[in-house]
Amino acid sequence: MLRAVALGCALLALVPVAAATLPPGFAPPVIPADNPQTPAKIALGQQLFFEGRLAADGKLACAGCHLPALAYSDGRSTPRGATGQVLPRNAPSLANVAWLPALGWASRTTVTLEQQMLVPLFGQHPVEMGMSGRESQVLSMLRSDAGYVQAFAQAFAGQDQSITLDNMVRAIAAFERTLVSGRSGFDRYVFDDDRSGMSDTARRGMALFYSPRTQCGECHSGINFSGPVRSVGHEEVTPVFGRSAIASADSGLMQESGAATDRGVFRVPSLRNVALTAPYMHDGSLPSLQAVIEFYDGGGHQRPVRPLGLSRSEKADIAAFLHSLTDAAFAAAP
Amino acid sequence: MNRLPSIICTTAVTAALLLSAAPARAVPDGPIADAKPVTAVAPEGAMAARLAYNVGYEVFEKTQLEEAASVGLTGAKAKAAQAKMLAGYREARERFDAAAKADPSVKEAWNLVGYTNRRLGDYEASLAAYEKALAINPTYSEAIEYRGEAYLALNRVDDAKTAYMTLFAGSRAHAAILLSAMRTWVIERRARPAGLAKADVDALAQWIEERASVAQQTASLSPDVVVVRRWD
Numbered sequence: 001m002l003r004a005v006a007l008g009c010a011l012l013a014l015v016p017v018a019a020a021t022l023p024p025g026f027a028p029p030v031i032p033a034d035n036p037q038t039p040a041k042i043a044l045g046q047q048l049f050f051e052g053r054l055a056a057d058g059k060l061a062c063a064g065c066h067l068p069a070l071a072y073s074d075g076r077s078t079p080r081g082a083t084g085q086v087l088p089r090n091a092p093s094l095a096n097v098a099w100l101p102a103l104g105w106a107s108r109t110t111v112t113l114e115q116q117m118l119v120p121l122f123g124q125h126p127v128e129m130g131m132s133g134r135e136s137q138v139l140s141m142l143r144s145d146a147g148y149v150q151a152f153a154q155a156f157a158g159q160d161q162s163i164t165l166d167n168m169v170r171a172i173a174a175f176e177r178t179l180v181s182g183r184s185g186f187d188r189y190v191f192d193d194d195r196s197g198m199s200d201t202a203r204r205g206m207a208l209f210y211s212p213r214t215q216c217g218e219c220h221s222g223i224n225f226s227g228p229v230r231s232v233g234h235e236e237v238t239p240v241f242g243r244s245a246i247a248s249a250d251s252g253l254m255q256e257s258g259a260a261t262d263r264g265v266f267r268v269p270s271l272r273n274v275a276l277t278a279p280y281m282h283d284g285s286l287p288s289l290q291a292v293i294e295f296y297d298g299g300g301h302q303r304p305v306r307p308l309g310l311s312r313s314e315k316a317d318i319a320a321f322l323h324s325l326t327d328a329a330f331a332a333a334p
Numbered sequence: 335m336n337r338l339p340s341i342i343c344t345t346a347v348t349a350a351l352l353l354s355a356a357p358a359r360a361v362p363d364g365p366i367a368d369a370k371p372v373t374a375v376a377p378e379g380a381m382a383a384r385l386a387y388n389v390g391y392e393v394f395e396k397t398q399l400e401e402a403a404s405v406g407l408t409g410a411k412a413k414a415a416q417a418k419m420l421a422g423y424r425e426a427r428e429r430f431d432a433a434a435k436a437d438p439s440v441k442e443a444w445n446l447v448g449y450t451n452r453r454l455g456d457y458e459a460s461l462a463a464y465e466k467a468l469a470i471n472p473t474y475s476e477a478i479e480y481r482g483e484a485y486l487a488l489n490r491v492d493d494a495k496t497a498y499m500t501l502f503a504g505s506r507a508h509a510a511i512l513l514s515a516m517r518t519w520v521i522e523r524r525a526r527p528a529g530l531a532k533a534d535v536d537a538l539a540q541w542i543e544e545r546a547s548v549a550q551q552t553a554s555l556s557p558d559v560v561v562v563r564r565w566d
Contacts (some may be wrong), residue, residue, distance in 0.1 A: 024503035025555055190552055191503050193495070193545075210551040221554035 019235035023182025024191035025223050029098035035170045037177060045175025047148075048168060053141050055082035055120070056130030062120065065091040065128075071273030071331055072179060077284030086249055092269055093277045095181035095330060099229035102239035105266050105282045106253045113173035114268035121169070135165060142168070153225055167204040171186040181272050181330040182223070184237065189324075198324045204314075205321025214296075214308055214318070225271035225325065240268040245300025246281050275323045276331055289319050376437075383437035387446075390429025394446060423450045426452030435464070441470040445477045452484050460484045475505035482512045486519045489530060491538055494519075506549065506556045513549070516542050530533065 022028065031037055049066075052059040060082040066072040072094035079091045089105050102108055103116035103130030108115045120128040131138055142148045142163050149163065156162035183249055186206070198206065210217040219242050222229045227240030241253060244264050253262035266282045280286040286295055293315050299307040310318070397419055404415035427450035448463035464481040467474055482497030483543035492514065501509035520539045523530055 190548055190555070193499050206551060207547070210554075217551075217554060223555050285438070 023180065023187060025187070026099075026180070026182050029177060030230050030232060030235055031098075031177065032114065035114060035173060037174050038155065039172050040151070041174045042155075042178055043175075043188050044148075044151040044155040045171035045173065047151060048172050049175050054129060054131060054138055054168075056127070056134060057082040059282075060129055062129075063070055065120075066094050068333060069276075069331055071095050071181065071276040071327075073277040075278065077279050079128075081126055081128045083127045085126050087126050087128060089282050090279065093273060094176055094179050095270060095272045095327075096229075097179060098177035099224055099231060100226065100239070100270075101228065101230045101237045102267055105269075107256050107267075108241070108249075108253070109241065109256065110278045113176050117169050117172055138168075138303065139163060139165065179330075181230060181327040183329055184327040185324040186274070186321075187327075199320060201317050202320040202324040205317035206324075207321065208310075208314055209321050214310075216296075216318075219268045220271050227268050227276075241265050242268050244282060245296065246283060246285060247301035248285075250283060252282070271325055273326050274330060275326045288317075289322055293318055306307055354450065380438040383433040383440050383443060386433035386436060387440065387443050388431045390426045390433060390443075393422055393429065394426040397426060420454060423453045426450050427454065434463070438466070439470060441467040441474055441477070444470070445474065445480065448477065448484070449480050452480065452487065457484050457488050474506055475501060475508040479505075479508040479512050483515045486515060489523075489528070490533070491534070495538075495541065502545075502549065506553070509549065513542060513546060 012235065041112050049062045052061045052064070054061065055064075065074045065079040067074055070093075074091045076091070078089060079087050079089055092105065097103065097113060101111065103110045103113065104119065110119070122132040124132050142152070152162040152167060153169075159167075185197035185202070188194040189203070190197075200322050208214055208216075209220075219227065219240055221227055221240070228234070228237040230237055241262075242265065244252065244266050248264065253265040254260065256262075269282075274280075275289060278288055280289070280292050286292050293310070297308045297315065298309045357457065400415070400422065401419045404412065404419070407415050427447060430446040430450060434441060434447055437443070444463050444467035446466065448460045451457070451460035451463060461484050464477050464484065467477040468481070471477075478497050478500055480493045482501070485491075485493040485497060493498050494512070498509055498512050498516070501512055516538065520535055520542065523535045524532075527535070
């Protein structure tokens with residue numbers, strides 16, 4: 001008990017998104033013991049996140065597919081990688097990734113940001129940033145840049161050679177853990193008792209969203225509307241995966257597990273800031289929230305989504321609720 | 335579990351064990367972690383505090399059981415049970431007060447000084463004790479909830495609502511207890527307004543129902559609620 005409390009305090013002391021600054025309802029996220037949060041590391045991670053020279057084309061930064069103004073999504077159905085390859089899946093928002101129990105669209109085994117980052121940086125099928133085979137070139141670039149030399153030295157003080165790929169990944173992960181979004185109109189209404197946070201329409205939409213009739217909140221549960229989240233004291237949670245209602249050639253989770261039952265199964269995405277993250281679904285095939293609501297109202301392309309029979313005004317209510325999940329300050333942050 | 339551990343242990347671990355002891359609680363702790371690190375206490379004070387707390391807790395627990403058993407009694411039996419209950423809380427208060435004075439860092443003792451004072455009708459002393467508990471740990475859900483009930487007894491409705499919202503973000507279980515106490519308050523004030531305007535009571539009743547609805551709808555936001563559903 002004492003150890004848990006002490007650990008919690010230690011985490012809070014190191015995480016700039018500390019309890020005092022976490023939005024109401026958010027428990028402290030789990031931080032890997034070998035990658036504690038420090039201001040210097042986070043600052044370096046932010047710089048690297050926006051660094052185009054990491055990619056094969058010298059231009060495509062992480063931020064190229066995760067734009068802050070779009071809640072760290074990119075506004076396209078599917079992004080294009082640094083070598084020009086069109087990627088098969090939509091770029092997901094990074095809001096509150098620190099709390100996700102599984103990362104990526106279709107992986108149960110990718111459970112830390114440090115693991116996940118290897119996919120866009122070094123993945124070859126498909127090529128995203130295309131760093132594989134260019135590792136020494138990237139390291140040389142960083143080591144010849146006085147700003148990075150100083151930033152790495154500060155972030156990883158005490159290491160003889162602080163500019164390493166591992167440290168680069170650690171720094172970006174530390175930055176991503178600071179992408180906290182929990183001050184939407186919904187949050188102000190639910191946690192601050194501020195009725196101006198949600199209109200009557202949005203409140204009706206919330207009731208529908210969480211109702212047995214639509215069951216939206218069954219999968220989009222938790223503080224991140226993506227299923228249970230990992231936090232201090234709640235480390236062992238099961239991420240929610242669902243069979244996509246979209247007809248698609250993408251085999252989804254089956255690619256990782258090999259199990260036929262996982263064909264077309266994807267992780268349930270967060271709905272925070274969802275009004276900013278169009279287009280939707282794992283393949284970006286639905287262009288607007290209206291289209292998503294119509295899609296589910298009609299029962300989707302395939303089981304098990306059943307037609308909902310929503311009236312026009314009920315659809316508007318749900319749309320208003322989804323808009324209330326926008327955290328304007330988060331999207332406006334530099 | 336609610337008692338502090340046996341005093342047959344070394345003084346070196348006494349303080350740690352004392353401070354790690356679970357508080358008296360109506361529901362399990364919420365997800366909020368202690369906000370302040372544990373501070374060292376003098377072994378003598380810690381020992382005396384533990385002894386007083388444990389004796390007080392025994393009386394407290396017995397009194398609560400007797401109180402629960404007395405529900406439904408009428409006439410002289412009810413009167414006798416009431417007198418016995420008050421005597422029990424007085425004795426428990428004395429012990430918890432001694433514990434808190436022996437070691438002022440024990441938030442559990444302050445919390446129960448607050449509780450017993452509240453049950454004995456001394457609301458100002460009750461609030462002062464909860465303040466002490468919450469100064470040690472501002473996120474101590476049980477003390478926030480108990481203090482909310484003290485605010486209700488004093489008709490400080492806005493303060494009680496603030497307490498509810500604090501609990502709602504950190505401990506849904508404690509928030510639900512306070513909301514239930516608010517409902518009881520509304521029933522009591524409708525029966526005996528005690529100078530309160532009907533409109534004010536009705537406004538709180540409306541607020542309670544809205545917040546209950548929000549709590550029910552958003553139950554899955556709490557990390558304690560695990561919803562796992564897979565479409566197969």
